[in-house]
C-alpha cells in the first residue's frame with residue numbers, strides 16, 4: 001500500500017482563533033510523510049458571483065430537501081465578509097453537498113490532482129439531508145477531496161448529554177442557563193473551546209484515511225476514526241484515548 005497523497009493544503013478559518021494551524025501541520029507531518037501547505041481562508045477574494053452561489057446553498061427549512069435559496073445582497077455580504085454566524089440567534093445553515101460542489105469548482109486546476117488533498121476549514125455550519133428521517137443534520141466533515149471541516153459542525157453535530165437538554169427545558173432564565181452550562185462544563189465542546197484544535201486532529205485523520213482507503217469511519221468506539229454521534233464520544237476518542245483500533249493501526253503503519 002502506498003499513500004496516494006503527497007501533499008495536503010490546509011485552508012485556514014481566521015474567525016476561529018482556536019484552530020492552531022502550525023500545531024496541526026506538525027501533527028500531520030509527524031503522522032504522514034506528506035508535504036503540508038497552509039493557505040489563507042478559502043473564501044477570501046472570490047468573485048461576487050461565487051459568493052452569491054455560496055449564499056444560495058443556505059437552508060431555511062430543515063425538513064425539506066435542498067431548494068436553491070434566492071440570495072439577497074445581505075446574504076452575499078455575509079459570504080464576502082466571511083461573517084461567523086455560529087453564535088448568533090439566526091445561525092446560517094448550509095447544504096454541505098451543494099457547498100462542496102462550489103468549493104470543488106474553485107480549486108485551482110493544477111491542484112485538482114489525486115495526490116493533493118485540499119482541506120477547507122470553515123465556520124459555516126454544513127448539513128446534509130437525511131432521506132431516512134427526512135431532515136437535515138449538522139455535519140463536521142463533508143466530502144473527500146476537497147474535504148470541508150466545519151468547526152461549527154464539530155460543536156453542533158455530535159449531541160450533548162440528553163439530561164443537558166432536559167435541564168435547559170425546565171429553566172429558561174439567563175441565570176438558569178448559566179448554572180446548567182456550569183454543571184456540564186467540560187462534557188462537550190463549546191464555542192471558543194481551546195480543545196477544538198485537538199479535536200480537529202481526529203477529523204483530519206478521518207478525512208485522510210477516508211481518502212486513502214475509501215472507507216468512511218470505523219465501527220470501533222475506541223478508535224480515532226469512529227464517527228462520534230455524541231460529544232462524550234468525541235471527547236473520549238479524540239481528546240482522551242487518542243488511539244486507533246488494531247485494524248487501523250495496521251493500515252496506518254502500512255500506509256506510512
Ligand SMILES: [Zn+2]
Pocket residue numbers: 218219220223224225226244245246247248
Ligand atoms: Zn478503527
